[in-house]
Amino acid sequence: MAESATKRLKISPVTIGTHNGHFHADEALAVYMLRLLPTYNDSKLIRTRDPALLDTCHTVVDVGGEYDAAKERYDHHQRTFNTTFPNRPTKLSSAGLVYMHFGKAIIAQKLGVAEDAEEVSVIWEKIYTSFIEALDAHDNGISAYDPKAISAAGLEKRFSDGGFSLGAMVSRLNPNWNDPTPSDPVQAQAAEDEKFLVASARMGEEFSRDLDYYTKSWLPAREIVHKAYQKRLEHDPQGRILVFDGQSVPWKDHLYTLEEKEGGEAKILYVLYPEKPVPDAKWRIQCVPVTKDSFESRKPLPEAWRGFRDDELSGITGVDGGVFVHAAGFIGGNKTFEGAKTMAVKALDI
Known part of the structure; x- marks a missing residue:
């Protein structure tokens, strides 16, 4: 029987596991978000597909074929997986899963309030719909528009947008097919992991900027708009x-x-x-x-x-x-x- 997450935590440093190879925006952000919280501040990262190594990890994201929050397992690639964020239609990726379970703690920490505070829920929902949901859709191959409806309407893009999405940006941070690769497997994995950490930091920069905006600017504006709205009949x-x-x-x-x-x-x-x-x-x-x-x-x-x-x-x-x-x-x-x-x-x- 596998060890419990609590037992692993007691006997070893907290380790986050995710897959190696080509990396994507969702697990890059998932790792970053986890590391914002005290439990994961000094966490190690293991990028592998080896089940035995993943089983030693306290938390696993985007790999392992299992979604079980009680065991800190957050994969979304299972055939039967269909979990969505509350009241939203888009199937979650590892970013959405981690945000759904840890987002309120991250926001509460930022605001210095309890997780059940009303403003935490307001921002939690807003950041999902304005930022995280697009990553979930991109990773799961879900278009922002119904392709059949677009085709039926005879709509075509007027120009190429160059794929300037966060998902495309992370994809470009992966090693090129013809980049030099160390012959030693350990060194090769270390080089790949360095690139992943660049991607994670880049995604984190965007997430943290969004978090700053919604906590420091957007939320205080809410009360001002509400007061103005109440006086509109004047x-x-x-x-x-x-x-x-x-x-x-x-x-x-x-x-x-x-x-x-x-x-x-x-x-x-x-x-x-x-x-x-x-x-x-x-x-x-x-x-x-x-x-x-x-x-x-x-x-x-x-x-x-x-x-x-x-x-x-x-x-x-x-x-x-x-x-x-x-x-x-x-x-x-x-x-x-x-x-x-x-x-x-x-x-x-x-």
């Missing part, structure tokens, strides 16, 4: 204008989430905010996109205003203090809040 009886009094914050994710929870047909059309957090700052009017990543606005600023600036714009709009309206109509500006708000109110009815 600026328009139908609640179509959102105003940030102090300065702009990352608002799109939070706004769409609030609208979804609220339900109904009413949607924010314009967001107003000062260019800088100073008393005499100019103000911007930004149109809300149809979706977070869309270039199409729910209601662009009037076509007759677009491309004009300063006094000429003020004459066209009938609002003093005009600064500009972008030629595409998705953003404009005024010297004062009152002017920006008046422009937004007029635009609602045009």
Whole structure:
């Protein structure tokens, strides 16, 4: 019978096992995420497919043919494997498995709060959908779009994007087929492992940057957006204008989430905010996109205003203090809040 993970931990340093050979973004990130936690800070790494060696490891990711969190086994290549992140459709890779089980601990450690804190769950879900899920899909060969629907619509790519995804980036860090390889197997494995550690650090850099953003910027913005949303009826009886009094914050994710929870047909059309957090700052009017990543606005600023600036714009709009309206109509500006708000109110009815 195999030793328990607890017994192995007591008798040897914590060791993470993963496969050798061609490496991928999912296990590169899985190893990095584990090493963020105290248990794995000083862990050893064994890259092998030898079952006997893997059995000596405290934790194994992306190899071994077994998913059993109680035994710290996180492989997803089994024929019967179909585990997904809660409320998401994408089959997990080793990155998703490790994140699902250890992500809350990583986030709680970053925030200095308990794992069951509400903000931990909010960020845990957000980082999965904005970062980890794409890696899971890439490793499992799942397209972002339905290939049959694309084919039926007759859509073709206009140009090559060069495969500039995180998965492709990690793939390029693997040894080339004609790179010199040490004749000694131990040295050859060590050279390959060095390249893997470069890939793991590179993936970790992206993950840590995401974690920093969502804990230090995105999360604090959430409360500010919520407060502005609660005051939306003060600026328009139908609640179509959102105003940030102090300065702009990352608002799109939070706004769409609030609208979804609220339900109904009413949607924010314009967001107003000062260019800088100073008393005499100019103000911007930004149109809300149809979706977070869309270039199409729910209601662009009037076509007759677009491309004009300063006094000429003020004459066209009938609002003093005009600064500009972008030629595409998705953003404009005024010297004062009152002017920006008046422009937004007029635009609602045009």
